[in-house]
Amino acid sequence: MKALASCIWGLFRLCMSGPGGKAGLVCFGGVLALNLAGVYVNVRLIAWYAAFYNALQKMDASAALTQIGVFLILIALASALALLAIWVRKIGIMHWRGALTSAMLDAWLNSRAHWRLAHGGQPDNHIDNPDQRIAEDCEIFVRRLLSEALDVITMVVGLFTYFSVLWSLSTFSLPLGFIGLDVEIPRYMVWAAPIYVLLSSLVTHVLGARLMKLNMEQQHREADFRYALSRLREASSAVSLQAGEPAERRILDQRFSRIVDNWRYLIRREFIVGCFIRPYMMSTMRLPLFLAAPAYFAGNVALGGLMQLNVAFQQVTQTMSWFIFSYHDLAEFVSAARRLNGFRVRVGEAAGASSGIALTHGDVDQLETRGLSLTSPHGGVIARIPDFTISRGETVWLRGASGRGKSTLFKALAGMWRYGEGKVVCPSGRAMFLPQHPYLPLGDLHQAAVYPASLLAEGELPKPGERAFTVAQAEALLQAVGLGGRAATWAPAAAETGCARGHCIAHAGPQGLSGGEQQRLMLARVLAAAADWVFLDEATSALDQQAERELFQLLRQRLPGATLVIVTHRPPPLPGPVRTIDLTWPEPEEAGQVAVFRVATA
Numbered sequence: 001m002k003a004l005a006s007c008i009w010g011l012f013r014l015c016m017s018g019p020g021g022k023a024g025l026v027c028f029g030g031v032l033a034l035n036l037a038g039v040y041v042n043v044r045l046i047a048w049y050a051a052f053y054n055a056l057q058k059m060d061a062s063a064a065l066t067q068i069g070v071f072l073i074l075i076a077l078a079s080a081l082a083l084l085a086i087w088v089r090k091i092g093i094m095h096w097r098g099a100l101t102s103a104m105l106d107a108w109l110n111s112r113a114h115w116r117l118a119h120g121g122q123p124d125n126h127i128d129n130p131d132q133r134i135a136e137d138c139e140i141f142v143r144r145l146l147s148e149a150l151d152v153i154t155m156v157v158g159l160f161t162y163f164s165v166l167w168s169l170s171t172f173s174l175p176l177g178f179i180g181l182d183v184e185i186p187r188y189m190v191w192a193a194p195i196y197v198l199l200s201s202l203v204t205h206v207l208g209a210r211l212m213k214l215n216m217e218q219q220h221r222e223a224d225f226r227y228a229l230s231r232l233r234e235a236s237s238a239v240s241l242q243a244g245e246p247a248e249r250r251i252l253d254q255r256f257s258r259i260v261d262n263w264r265y266l267i268r269r270e271f272i273v274g275c276f277i278r279p280y281m282m283s284t285m286r287l288p289l290f291l292a293a294p295a296y297f298a299g300n301v302a303l304g305g306l307m308q309l310n311v312a313f314q315q316v317t318q319t320m321s322w323f324i325f326s327y328h329d330l331a332e333f334v335s336a337a338r339r340l341n342g343f344r345v346r347v348g349e350a351a352g353a354s355s356g357i358a359l360t361h362g363d364v365d366q367l368e369t370r371g372l373s374l375t376s377p378h379g380g381v382i383a384r385i386p387d388f389t390i391s392r393g394e395t396v397w398l399r400g401a402s403g404r405g406k407s408t409l410f411k412a413l414a415g416m417w418r419y420g421e422g423k424v425v426c427p428s429g430r431a432m433f434l435p436q437h438p439y440l441p442l443g444d445l446h447q448a449a450v451y452p453a454s455l456l457a458e459g460e461l462p463k464p465g466e467r468a469f470t471v472a473q474a475e476a477l478l479q480a481v482g483l484g485g486r487a488a489t490w491a492p493a494a495a496e497t498g499c500a501r502g503h504c505i506a507h508a509g510p511q512g513l514s515g516g517e518q519q520r521l522m523l524a525r526v527l528a529a530a531a532d533w534v535f536l537d538e539a540t541s542a543l544d545q546q547a548e549r550e551l552f553q554l555l556r557q558r559l560p561g562a563t564l565v566i567v568t569h570r571p572p573p574l575p576g577p578v579r580t581i582d583l584t585w586p587e588p589e590e591a592g593q594v595a596v597f598r599v600a601t602a
């Protein structure tokens with residue numbers, strides 16, 4: 001319980017510390033005030049019952065007519081307060097959700113925690129479906145936090161008010177002569193309400209305890225299914241080419257059947273809980289009438305008083321029944337809070353985890369590695385790298401058989417790979433690493449060409465310190481790498497994806513460009529970044545030799561002082577001297593089955 005409270009408190013602080021935190025708090029205060037005003041209107045309504053039914057009993061038509069007018073005013077007021085409260089509550093949710101989502105995105109993206117959790121993490125550090133946690137759980141947490149917290153406060157205030165009304169009305173006692181006892185229970189209507197609710201809460205908790213776990217599991221399985229669907233959408237060309245639809249269908253069916261399995265348990269449990277809650281809800285409407293009937297027949301209370309008592313009793317039981325009625329919502333809230341907190345903790349651990357590889361950034365013109373050894377997250381050695389130095393302006397070909405650790409070495413140089421030991425001294429200047437698999441961001445082709453820099457809209461100026469390009473500059477880059485004019489004929493899916501500038505790649509996905517064209521696009525980014533240190537991981541593997549030669553020449557011509565470190569399986573066709581760092585198998589007696597880099601100059 002203490003752990004749950006501290007996890008909710010920690011998440012609440014994130015809601016408060018974000019940009020919309022204070023505005024959310026103002027909304028919270030506003031809804032609270034509106035809810036309390038609603039309690040006041042309810043108390044007036046309770047009093048109205050006595051006045052109206054007494055007028056009916058006395059056959060006083062004009063008093064009854066007046067009370068109908070009062071009723072209309074009270075109902076209009078109650079409705080206005082409730083609608084306004086819903087509206088302000090939703091504004092508050094928007095502010096706090098924005099703050100919480102922003103905090104979660106910061107945690108996930110900062111310090112490359114998203115990569116470490118997905119690829120470089122230990123199995124026990126793995127976290128499932130971060131997208132669900134950020135997109136869905138933040139919303140559930142904030143929506144439920146606001147509604148449940150407000151309900152609790154309104155409930156406590158309302159309870160005192162309704163209780164005092166009930167106390168003042170239940171002046172009569174219940175003689176227990178009908179069961180042979182010579183005692184009377186004074187104000188028995190007052191005691192009946194909490195006893196009834198407490199017993200019912202206990203039953204609800206016993207019946208519904210499993211709901212919380214089942215809800216959590218359901219959301220987990222739903223997210224797994226969604227993930228499988230989105231993977232299929234991304235890889236639809238590859239699946240289609242391999243006629244993999246039946247296999248995909250099997251995977252999707254498996255995941256969906258897991259949803260259905262848990263769903264069955266969930267429905268069953270909800271049914272069991274419902275079997276108690278539904279009659280309970282309906283009985284609270286009539287129970288007070290039955291309980292107060294002896295007093296009415298004994299002449300202790302008039303018809304108006306009986307109706308007033310009925311409503312006061314209902315208000316007390318309904319207010320106290322908050323726990324019962326909110327059981328499902330509370331279960332959802334607790335599940336979301338636990339998942340979000342787990343995500344936050346894991347992301348924090350991943351971001352703060354120390355690296356065995358010491359990476360220092362010096363004001364030097366050379367990249368140096370000393371005693372570098374790369375291991376897998378589980379500790380197995382991937383490659384031992386002999387010390388090497390690469391100077392500014394050099395062209396280096398890093399070659400080696402598949403799986404020898406070339407990409408892992410790049411990740412270590414980029415500061416991502418932290419498994420292993422040794423020292424890397426990074427030089428000054430801008431570095432750019434092009435991954436083996438091209439990445440196309442959501443947006444249009446011009447945006448993709450300058451990624452990760454920004455693309456300026458017409459008339460927009462770059463923010464201070466921001467690297468940004470105009471559409472004309474981006475088009476010139478596309479032109480340089482042989483993709484001139486492609487942006488204009490790009491996948492016409494703008495309306496579906498909601499892109500601002502028209503020609504989006506989001507809908508078409510990477511399939512909209514051939515493999516070679518995607519690699520041309522990546523090289524446009526190197527030109528855009530004007531990087532001093534360029535690391536290309538098989539970045540031209542899909543190009544024909546002529547195109548490869550032309551693009552390398554372009555790189556050298558546009559970035560004459562840059563260092564190019566190139567991983568390819570064939571010699572890069574570059575003008576000028578190219579130094580080779582060669583990956584070969586060591587002699588077994590030298591280094592077992594461990595890959596070693598040999599530095600040589602070609």
Ligand SMILES: Nc1ncnc2c1ncn2[C@@H]1O[C@H](COP(=O)(O)OP(=O)(O)OP(=O)(O)O)[C@@H](O)[C@H]1O
Pocket residue numbers: 119120376377382400401402403404405406407408409436
């Ligand atoms: N996250 C990881 N967890 C465990 N092992 C990994 C991980 N990433 C890479 N490896 C292993 O490290 C080894 C080197 O992989 P790497 O991708 O660096 O090879 P490579 O030389 O770039 O290969 P290729 O030329 O085929 O691209 C492989 O055996 C691979 O399975």
